[in-house]
Amino acid sequence: MRALLSVYDKTGILELARGLHDLGWDLVSSGGTARAIRDEGIPVADTAEITGFPAILGHRVVTLHPKIHGGILADRSNAHHVAEMADYGIEAIDLVVGNLYPFGADPDAFDHGGGGAEDLIDIGGPAMVRAAAKNHAHVGVVVDPGDYDGVLAELRADGALSDATRRRLARAAFAHTAAYDAAVVAWFDEADDPILPPTLHLSATREPRELRYGE
Structure with a gap:
């Protein structure tokens, strides 16, 4: 089994990596996540070892490669997919752990005239997370560090995550x-x-918050 770990929020990631390694999983990562895991003495392969390409274009292209996304998106029950994976040397990725830079969290980085914010727009991270979520019949995806313990517990107990x-x-x-x-x-x-944008995009969570009187 193989897991790809690439996170902005590294809360609990070393414990998760250690737990997966102890269960016999192979780990793949890149950038700061890979360094943190490696510094902890946990074996991890860099994505460049998988793809044969280093990070390019100022790290705008790191994981956007068929050997990464093919490993995530392949339907393991589809004989044609399995054959193509063999033909192109693509190994399955069974778990993706990723969370994204909190866009807008640092006001100093968001000078509308300076162009800095565009460099903070993550492309590869959302692509990996969405690919794993799309293929959830075969791949687990974890974006919340609060789920790490439960995922490890289920893998230890059952050897796999349930549907x-x-x-x-x-x-x-x-x-x-x-x-x-x-x-x-x-x-x-x-x-x-x-005054009013052409469309409104809202995002709500179930996390409790204190409301002012009358709300």
Whole structure:
């Protein structure tokens, strides 16, 4: 079994990586996540070892490669997919762990005239998360560090994640990328400064918050 780990929020990622390694999983990662895992003494392959390409274009292209996305998106029950994976040397990826930079969290990075914010728009991360969520029949996807313990517990007990767990995690993954895209849209709206933008993009969570009187 193989897991791809690439996270902005590294809360609990080393414990998860250690737990997966102890279960016999192979780990793949890139950038700061790979360094953190490697520094902990946990074996991890860099994505460049898988793809044969280093990160290019100022790290705009790191994981956008058939050997990554083919491994995530392949339907293991489809004989044609399995044959193509063999033909092109693509190994399956069974778990994707990823979360995204909180776009808009640092106001100093969001000078509408300076162009810095565009460099903070993540492309590869959402693509991997969405690919895994799309293929949740075969792949687990985890975007919330709060799910790490439960995922490890289920893997230890059952050897795999249940269909229900993968579906629940996929739903959370799509919610995560939707909230990210909504933040990017809000940045564009703020730059254009309309009285009312042509469309509204809302993202809600179930996390409790304290309301003011009358709300």
